[in-house]
Amino acid sequence: MIVVRNELSGVLDIEGAGLVFEPLESKSIDSITPELAAAIQNGLVSVTSQADGSKIIVASNGQTLFDLPFPWPGPENCHLVVAGLVRLFGVDFSIDAANNQMTWLNGGVVLAENDVLFFLKNVPSPLNEVSSQLSGDGGLADGAVTGAKLSAALLPRFGVVGFGADFAVGVGVRGIEMQLKDLAGDNLAGANVVRITCDPQATLSLGAHGSLISGDNTADLIAKTSVTGLLSLEVACAAAVEIFVVAGATQASPMLDCRATGTVTFV
Protein backbone atom coordinates (compact mmCIF):
# COMPACT_ATOMS: atom_id res chain seq x y z
CA MET A 1 0.00 0.00 0.00
CA ILE A 2 1.40 3.43 -0.91
CA VAL A 3 0.07 6.93 -0.58
CA VAL A 4 0.72 9.26 -3.49
CA ARG A 5 -0.05 12.94 -3.81
CA ASN A 6 -0.76 15.11 -6.82
CA GLU A 7 1.96 17.75 -6.86
CA LEU A 8 0.16 19.91 -9.40
CA SER A 9 -2.04 22.83 -8.65
CA GLY A 10 -4.52 21.53 -11.17
CA VAL A 11 -6.47 18.35 -11.73
CA LEU A 12 -4.27 15.41 -12.74
CA ASP A 13 -5.71 12.61 -14.85
CA ILE A 14 -3.27 9.75 -15.26
CA GLU A 15 -4.57 8.09 -18.37
CA GLY A 16 -4.44 4.34 -18.35
CA ALA A 17 -4.18 4.20 -14.56
CA GLY A 18 -7.76 5.15 -13.84
CA LEU A 19 -6.58 7.84 -11.43
CA VAL A 20 -7.86 11.40 -11.33
CA PHE A 21 -6.46 13.68 -8.64
CA GLU A 22 -7.79 16.98 -7.45
CA PRO A 23 -5.08 19.58 -6.90
CA LEU A 24 -2.70 18.36 -4.16
CA GLU A 25 -4.96 15.42 -3.43
CA SER A 26 -3.50 12.25 -1.89
CA LYS A 27 -4.70 8.72 -2.69
CA SER A 28 -3.93 5.30 -1.27
CA ILE A 29 -2.89 2.92 -4.01
CA ASP A 30 -2.58 -0.85 -3.79
CA SER A 31 -0.12 -1.23 -6.62
CA ILE A 32 1.91 0.87 -8.98
CA THR A 33 0.97 0.62 -12.62
CA PRO A 34 3.37 1.63 -15.41
CA GLU A 35 1.34 4.79 -15.97
CA LEU A 36 1.56 5.74 -12.30
CA ALA A 37 5.28 4.94 -12.22
CA ALA A 38 5.79 7.25 -15.17
CA ALA A 39 3.87 10.00 -13.39
CA ILE A 40 6.06 9.58 -10.31
CA GLN A 41 9.22 9.70 -12.38
CA ASN A 42 8.00 12.84 -14.11
CA GLY A 43 7.34 14.53 -10.79
CA LEU A 44 3.62 14.82 -11.32
CA VAL A 45 2.91 12.85 -8.17
CA SER A 46 5.03 11.99 -5.18
CA VAL A 47 5.03 9.04 -2.84
CA THR A 48 4.29 10.35 0.61
CA SER A 49 4.21 7.03 2.49
CA GLN A 50 4.27 3.38 1.91
CA ALA A 51 3.21 0.53 4.14
CA ASP A 52 4.10 -3.11 4.06
CA GLY A 53 1.02 -5.11 4.95
CA SER A 54 3.17 -7.75 6.51
CA LYS A 55 5.14 -5.73 9.01
CA ILE A 56 4.85 -3.23 11.82
CA ILE A 57 7.58 -0.81 12.76
CA VAL A 58 7.72 -0.15 16.48
CA ALA A 59 7.01 3.52 17.05
CA SER A 60 8.50 3.91 20.50
CA ASN A 61 10.64 2.12 23.03
CA GLY A 62 8.65 -0.32 25.13
CA GLN A 63 5.59 -0.21 22.91
CA THR A 64 3.36 -3.23 23.56
CA LEU A 65 0.12 -2.45 21.77
CA PHE A 66 -0.09 -2.43 17.98
CA ASP A 67 -2.80 -2.08 15.39
CA LEU A 68 -2.60 -4.93 12.90
CA PRO A 69 -2.23 -3.85 9.28
CA PHE A 70 -4.47 -6.70 8.10
CA PRO A 71 -7.43 -8.65 9.44
CA TRP A 72 -6.16 -11.29 11.84
CA PRO A 73 -6.49 -14.64 10.06
CA GLY A 74 -5.92 -16.78 13.14
CA PRO A 75 -2.72 -18.15 14.69
CA GLU A 76 -2.76 -21.18 12.39
CA ASN A 77 -2.52 -18.91 9.37
CA CYS A 78 -0.12 -16.23 10.58
CA HIS A 79 3.15 -16.29 12.47
CA LEU A 80 5.05 -13.43 14.04
CA VAL A 81 8.80 -13.04 13.58
CA VAL A 82 10.75 -10.60 15.76
CA ALA A 83 14.53 -10.32 15.59
CA GLY A 84 14.69 -13.38 13.42
CA LEU A 85 12.74 -15.63 15.79
CA VAL A 86 9.23 -16.97 15.34
CA ARG A 87 7.28 -15.89 18.39
CA LEU A 88 4.68 -17.97 20.12
CA PHE A 89 1.05 -17.00 19.98
CA GLY A 90 -0.35 -16.73 23.49
CA VAL A 91 3.11 -16.61 25.02
CA ASP A 92 5.02 -13.85 23.29
CA PHE A 93 2.00 -12.03 21.98
CA SER A 94 -1.76 -12.07 22.02
CA ILE A 95 -4.40 -10.84 19.62
CA ASP A 96 -7.54 -8.89 20.32
CA ALA A 97 -9.42 -10.03 17.25
CA ALA A 98 -12.40 -7.79 17.91
CA ASN A 99 -10.21 -4.69 17.72
CA ASN A 100 -7.61 -6.23 15.42
CA GLN A 101 -4.82 -5.35 17.79
CA MET A 102 -1.74 -7.20 18.93
CA THR A 103 -0.26 -7.01 22.42
CA TRP A 104 3.36 -7.89 22.98
CA LEU A 105 3.53 -10.03 26.11
CA ASN A 106 7.15 -11.06 26.38
CA GLY A 107 8.57 -8.87 29.12
CA GLY A 108 11.96 -10.36 28.57
CA VAL A 109 12.17 -8.75 25.16
CA VAL A 110 11.51 -5.05 25.23
CA LEU A 111 10.66 -3.73 21.82
CA ALA A 112 12.59 -0.69 20.76
CA GLU A 113 11.75 2.10 18.37
CA ASN A 114 12.16 1.01 14.75
CA ASP A 115 12.20 -2.68 15.62
CA VAL A 116 10.36 -4.56 12.92
CA LEU A 117 7.61 -7.08 13.54
CA PHE A 118 7.22 -9.38 10.55
CA PHE A 119 4.09 -11.39 9.97
CA LEU A 120 4.39 -14.52 7.88
CA LYS A 121 1.03 -15.41 6.43
CA ASN A 122 0.21 -18.79 4.98
CA VAL A 123 -0.08 -18.75 1.24
CA PRO A 124 -3.55 -19.81 0.11
CA SER A 125 -3.39 -23.28 -1.35
CA PRO A 126 -5.78 -25.75 -2.91
CA LEU A 127 -5.57 -27.68 0.34
CA ASN A 128 -7.07 -24.78 2.25
CA GLU A 129 -9.80 -24.43 -0.31
CA VAL A 130 -10.85 -28.06 -0.24
CA SER A 131 -10.15 -28.88 3.38
CA SER A 132 -13.55 -27.69 4.51
CA GLN A 133 -15.11 -30.29 2.25
CA LEU A 134 -13.15 -33.12 3.77
CA SER A 135 -13.49 -34.87 7.07
CA GLY A 136 -10.99 -34.26 9.84
CA ASP A 137 -8.60 -36.99 8.81
CA GLY A 138 -8.42 -35.76 5.26
CA GLY A 139 -10.75 -38.40 3.89
CA LEU A 140 -14.17 -38.00 2.41
CA ALA A 141 -17.10 -37.60 4.72
CA ASP A 142 -19.00 -40.79 5.41
CA GLY A 143 -21.73 -41.34 2.88
CA ALA A 144 -20.24 -38.89 0.40
CA VAL A 145 -19.46 -41.33 -2.39
CA THR A 146 -22.46 -41.87 -4.62
CA GLY A 147 -22.59 -44.08 -7.64
CA ALA A 148 -22.44 -41.00 -9.81
CA LYS A 149 -19.06 -40.12 -8.32
CA LEU A 150 -17.39 -43.31 -9.45
CA SER A 151 -14.64 -42.92 -11.97
CA ALA A 152 -15.35 -43.42 -15.65
CA ALA A 153 -13.42 -46.68 -15.42
CA LEU A 154 -15.36 -48.03 -12.45
CA LEU A 155 -18.86 -46.90 -13.34
CA PRO A 156 -19.35 -49.26 -16.33
CA ARG A 157 -18.54 -52.25 -14.14
CA PHE A 158 -21.97 -52.04 -12.55
CA GLY A 159 -24.98 -52.40 -14.81
CA VAL A 160 -28.60 -51.88 -13.86
CA VAL A 161 -31.31 -53.58 -15.91
CA GLY A 162 -34.43 -51.70 -16.89
CA PHE A 163 -37.33 -52.69 -19.10
CA GLY A 164 -39.60 -50.45 -21.12
CA ALA A 165 -43.27 -50.92 -21.86
CA ASP A 166 -44.26 -53.70 -24.23
CA PHE A 167 -45.58 -52.91 -27.68
CA ALA A 168 -47.27 -54.73 -30.56
CA VAL A 169 -45.12 -56.31 -33.27
CA GLY A 170 -47.47 -58.71 -35.05
CA VAL A 171 -50.06 -61.33 -34.44
CA GLY A 172 -49.12 -63.16 -31.25
CA VAL A 173 -45.86 -61.27 -31.06
CA ARG A 174 -45.05 -58.30 -28.85
CA GLY A 175 -41.85 -56.39 -28.33
CA ILE A 176 -40.07 -55.13 -25.26
CA GLU A 177 -36.75 -53.37 -24.85
CA MET A 178 -34.21 -53.82 -22.12
CA GLN A 179 -31.78 -51.01 -21.39
CA LEU A 180 -28.66 -51.32 -19.27
CA LYS A 181 -27.78 -48.22 -17.31
CA ASP A 182 -24.92 -47.40 -14.98
CA LEU A 183 -25.31 -46.42 -11.35
CA ALA A 184 -25.49 -42.80 -12.41
CA GLY A 185 -28.58 -43.53 -14.51
CA ASP A 186 -26.89 -43.09 -17.86
CA ASN A 187 -27.06 -45.68 -20.61
CA LEU A 188 -24.29 -48.20 -20.13
CA ALA A 189 -21.81 -47.83 -22.93
CA GLY A 190 -20.57 -51.02 -24.50
CA ALA A 191 -22.12 -54.28 -25.62
CA ASN A 192 -22.75 -56.54 -22.63
CA VAL A 193 -24.00 -60.09 -22.41
CA VAL A 194 -27.22 -60.86 -20.54
CA ARG A 195 -29.41 -63.91 -20.14
CA ILE A 196 -33.12 -63.40 -20.65
CA THR A 197 -35.72 -65.88 -19.52
CA CYS A 198 -39.49 -65.96 -19.51
CA ASP A 199 -42.43 -68.25 -18.89
CA PRO A 200 -41.90 -71.35 -21.07
CA GLN A 201 -45.25 -70.90 -22.77
CA ALA A 202 -43.67 -67.96 -24.59
CA THR A 203 -40.53 -67.76 -26.73
CA LEU A 204 -37.96 -65.04 -27.10
CA SER A 205 -36.15 -63.77 -30.16
CA LEU A 206 -34.02 -60.81 -30.99
CA GLY A 207 -35.52 -57.52 -32.18
CA ALA A 208 -33.88 -54.56 -33.84
CA HIS A 209 -31.13 -53.88 -31.31
CA GLY A 210 -28.49 -56.20 -29.93
CA SER A 211 -27.05 -59.45 -31.17
CA LEU A 212 -28.07 -63.02 -30.49
CA ILE A 213 -25.72 -65.51 -28.84
CA SER A 214 -27.94 -68.49 -28.14
CA GLY A 215 -31.48 -69.62 -27.45
CA ASP A 216 -33.30 -68.01 -30.36
CA ASN A 217 -37.04 -68.78 -30.23
CA THR A 218 -36.78 -70.35 -26.79
CA ALA A 219 -37.70 -69.12 -23.32
CA ASP A 220 -34.03 -68.86 -22.37
CA LEU A 221 -32.05 -66.56 -24.57
CA ILE A 222 -28.54 -65.18 -24.26
CA ALA A 223 -27.76 -62.03 -26.18
CA LYS A 224 -25.48 -59.07 -26.31
CA THR A 225 -26.79 -55.54 -26.07
CA SER A 226 -26.01 -52.85 -28.58
CA VAL A 227 -23.07 -50.58 -27.83
CA THR A 228 -25.49 -48.29 -26.03
CA GLY A 229 -26.74 -51.04 -23.74
CA LEU A 230 -30.01 -51.59 -25.59
CA LEU A 231 -31.51 -55.01 -26.30
CA SER A 232 -34.72 -55.40 -28.30
CA LEU A 233 -36.72 -58.55 -27.69
CA GLU A 234 -39.68 -60.06 -29.42
CA VAL A 235 -41.90 -62.29 -27.33
CA ALA A 236 -44.23 -64.77 -29.01
CA CYS A 237 -47.11 -66.39 -27.19
CA ALA A 238 -50.33 -67.93 -28.37
CA ALA A 239 -52.18 -67.58 -25.09
CA ALA A 240 -53.83 -64.49 -23.65
CA VAL A 241 -51.54 -64.24 -20.67
CA GLU A 242 -49.11 -61.91 -18.99
CA ILE A 243 -45.52 -62.97 -19.56
CA PHE A 244 -42.78 -61.80 -17.22
CA VAL A 245 -39.35 -61.33 -18.75
CA VAL A 246 -36.37 -61.54 -16.43
CA ALA A 247 -32.72 -60.76 -17.05
CA GLY A 248 -29.70 -62.21 -15.35
CA ALA A 249 -25.95 -62.24 -15.43
CA THR A 250 -24.28 -65.12 -17.24
CA GLN A 251 -20.92 -65.94 -18.72
CA ALA A 252 -19.16 -62.73 -19.83
CA SER A 253 -21.65 -60.46 -18.09
CA PRO A 254 -20.54 -57.51 -15.97
CA MET A 255 -21.92 -57.05 -12.46
CA LEU A 256 -25.62 -56.64 -13.12
CA ASP A 257 -28.49 -55.50 -10.96
CA CYS A 258 -31.31 -57.44 -12.58
CA ARG A 259 -34.11 -56.89 -10.08
CA ALA A 260 -36.30 -55.08 -12.59
CA THR A 261 -38.54 -57.32 -14.66
CA GLY A 262 -40.41 -56.73 -17.89
CA THR A 263 -44.07 -57.45 -18.45
CA VAL A 264 -45.54 -58.44 -21.80
CA THR A 265 -49.28 -58.70 -21.96
CA PHE A 266 -51.07 -60.80 -24.60
CA VAL A 267 -54.81 -60.34 -24.96
Add this chain to the structure above:
Amino acid sequence: MSVGDAIRPVQETTLEELSSAFLNAISVVTFGTPGAEAAEAIAVRLQLTDMLGTDLPKAERIRITASGAASMTLVAAGDGTVLTGDNSDDIIVLTDAATGAFDLEVTKVGAATVTLVVGMTQGSGLVVCNNTIDLTFAA
Protein backbone atom coordinates in the same frame (compact mmCIF):
# COMPACT_ATOMS: atom_id res chain seq x y z
CA MET B 1 -0.31 -32.63 5.10
CA SER B 2 -0.09 -32.38 1.34
CA VAL B 3 -3.01 -31.86 -0.97
CA GLY B 4 -2.43 -35.42 -2.13
CA ASP B 5 -2.86 -36.66 1.41
CA ALA B 6 -5.99 -34.60 1.87
CA ILE B 7 -7.70 -35.82 -1.25
CA ARG B 8 -7.34 -39.45 -0.39
CA PRO B 9 -9.98 -41.19 -2.49
CA VAL B 10 -7.40 -42.57 -4.87
CA GLN B 11 -7.45 -46.20 -3.78
CA GLU B 12 -8.46 -45.18 -0.27
CA THR B 13 -12.22 -44.71 -0.44
CA THR B 14 -13.68 -46.73 2.39
CA LEU B 15 -17.02 -48.47 2.63
CA GLU B 16 -18.09 -45.92 5.23
CA GLU B 17 -17.61 -43.20 2.67
CA LEU B 18 -20.11 -44.77 0.27
CA SER B 19 -23.53 -43.20 0.12
CA SER B 20 -26.36 -45.25 1.58
CA ALA B 21 -27.93 -45.66 -1.86
CA PHE B 22 -24.70 -47.01 -3.27
CA LEU B 23 -24.04 -49.17 -0.23
CA ASN B 24 -27.55 -50.62 -0.27
CA ALA B 25 -27.28 -51.51 -3.95
CA ILE B 26 -24.90 -54.32 -3.05
CA SER B 27 -26.20 -57.10 -0.79
CA VAL B 28 -24.16 -59.65 1.09
CA VAL B 29 -25.72 -63.01 1.94
CA THR B 30 -24.88 -64.15 5.45
CA PHE B 31 -25.95 -67.14 7.49
CA GLY B 32 -27.13 -67.06 11.06
CA THR B 33 -26.39 -69.67 13.70
CA PRO B 34 -28.12 -72.93 12.78
CA GLY B 35 -30.77 -74.23 15.11
CA ALA B 36 -30.68 -77.64 16.73
CA GLU B 37 -31.58 -80.60 14.57
CA ALA B 38 -35.17 -81.70 15.05
CA ALA B 39 -36.93 -84.40 13.05
CA GLU B 40 -33.92 -84.58 10.72
CA ALA B 41 -34.26 -80.88 9.91
CA ILE B 42 -32.10 -77.88 10.76
CA ALA B 43 -33.28 -74.30 10.47
CA VAL B 44 -30.90 -71.55 9.52
CA ARG B 45 -31.62 -67.94 8.68
CA LEU B 46 -30.17 -66.26 5.61
CA GLN B 47 -29.80 -62.56 6.17
CA LEU B 48 -28.90 -59.88 3.69
CA THR B 49 -26.53 -57.26 4.98
CA ASP B 50 -24.76 -54.35 3.41
CA MET B 51 -21.00 -54.46 3.05
CA LEU B 52 -20.64 -52.93 6.50
CA GLY B 53 -22.51 -55.85 8.02
CA THR B 54 -25.72 -54.01 8.78
CA ASP B 55 -28.92 -55.93 8.10
CA LEU B 56 -30.41 -54.92 4.79
CA PRO B 57 -34.21 -55.03 4.57
CA LYS B 58 -34.59 -55.87 0.92
CA ALA B 59 -36.37 -58.39 -1.31
CA GLU B 60 -33.70 -60.20 -3.27
CA ARG B 61 -33.80 -63.31 -5.44
CA ILE B 62 -31.23 -65.87 -4.37
CA ARG B 63 -30.53 -69.38 -5.54
CA ILE B 64 -29.55 -71.85 -2.82
CA THR B 65 -27.95 -75.18 -3.55
CA ALA B 66 -27.42 -77.90 -0.96
CA SER B 67 -24.92 -80.73 -1.10
CA GLY B 68 -25.76 -84.35 -0.37
CA ALA B 69 -29.21 -84.24 -1.89
CA ALA B 70 -30.60 -82.48 1.16
CA SER B 71 -33.94 -80.83 0.65
CA MET B 72 -34.81 -77.23 1.46
CA THR B 73 -37.96 -75.30 2.18
CA LEU B 74 -39.19 -72.27 4.09
CA VAL B 75 -39.51 -72.58 7.84
CA ALA B 76 -43.17 -72.54 8.79
CA ALA B 77 -44.25 -68.91 9.21
CA GLY B 78 -40.70 -67.83 8.48
CA ASP B 79 -39.57 -64.79 6.55
CA GLY B 80 -39.26 -65.01 2.77
CA THR B 81 -40.84 -66.81 -0.13
CA VAL B 82 -39.86 -69.88 -2.13
CA LEU B 83 -40.06 -69.08 -5.83
CA THR B 84 -39.08 -72.43 -7.34
CA GLY B 85 -37.62 -75.77 -6.32
CA ASP B 86 -39.39 -76.14 -2.99
CA ASN B 87 -38.34 -79.30 -1.13
CA SER B 88 -35.39 -79.87 -3.44
CA ASP B 89 -31.63 -79.37 -3.18
CA ASP B 90 -31.75 -76.39 -5.55
CA ILE B 91 -34.24 -73.66 -4.76
CA ILE B 92 -34.71 -70.04 -5.68
CA VAL B 93 -36.05 -67.84 -2.94
CA LEU B 94 -37.06 -64.25 -2.37
CA THR B 95 -35.93 -62.65 0.85
CA ASP B 96 -38.46 -60.79 2.94
CA ALA B 97 -38.61 -57.13 1.96
CA ALA B 98 -39.07 -55.98 5.54
CA THR B 99 -36.23 -57.96 7.07
CA GLY B 100 -34.03 -59.02 4.18
CA ALA B 101 -34.13 -62.55 5.56
CA PHE B 102 -35.12 -66.00 4.41
CA ASP B 103 -35.72 -68.66 7.05
CA LEU B 104 -34.46 -71.88 5.55
CA GLU B 105 -35.18 -75.38 6.73
CA VAL B 106 -32.84 -78.10 5.51
CA THR B 107 -33.75 -81.77 5.81
CA LYS B 108 -31.32 -84.64 5.57
CA VAL B 109 -31.79 -88.19 6.67
CA GLY B 110 -28.83 -89.80 8.36
CA ALA B 111 -25.49 -88.51 9.49
CA ALA B 112 -24.04 -86.03 7.08
CA THR B 113 -22.56 -82.61 6.66
CA VAL B 114 -24.58 -80.54 4.26
CA THR B 115 -22.95 -77.53 2.67
CA LEU B 116 -25.12 -74.68 1.49
CA VAL B 117 -23.99 -72.32 -1.22
CA VAL B 118 -25.88 -69.34 -2.55
CA GLY B 119 -25.73 -67.52 -5.83
CA MET B 120 -27.26 -64.87 -7.99
CA THR B 121 -29.86 -65.96 -10.49
CA GLN B 122 -32.27 -64.46 -13.00
CA GLY B 123 -33.70 -61.31 -11.49
CA SER B 124 -31.03 -60.90 -8.84
CA GLY B 125 -29.47 -57.60 -7.93
CA LEU B 126 -25.84 -57.11 -7.00
CA VAL B 127 -25.29 -59.83 -4.42
CA VAL B 128 -22.11 -61.03 -2.77
CA CYS B 129 -22.49 -64.80 -2.36
CA ASN B 130 -19.16 -66.05 -1.11
CA ASN B 131 -20.38 -67.08 2.33
CA THR B 132 -21.23 -70.74 2.82
CA ILE B 133 -22.30 -72.82 5.78
CA ASP B 134 -21.95 -76.45 6.80
CA LEU B 135 -24.83 -78.09 8.63
CA THR B 136 -24.06 -81.21 10.61
CA PHE B 137 -26.78 -83.86 10.81
CA ALA B 138 -26.62 -86.66 13.35
CA ALA B 139 -27.32 -90.28 12.54
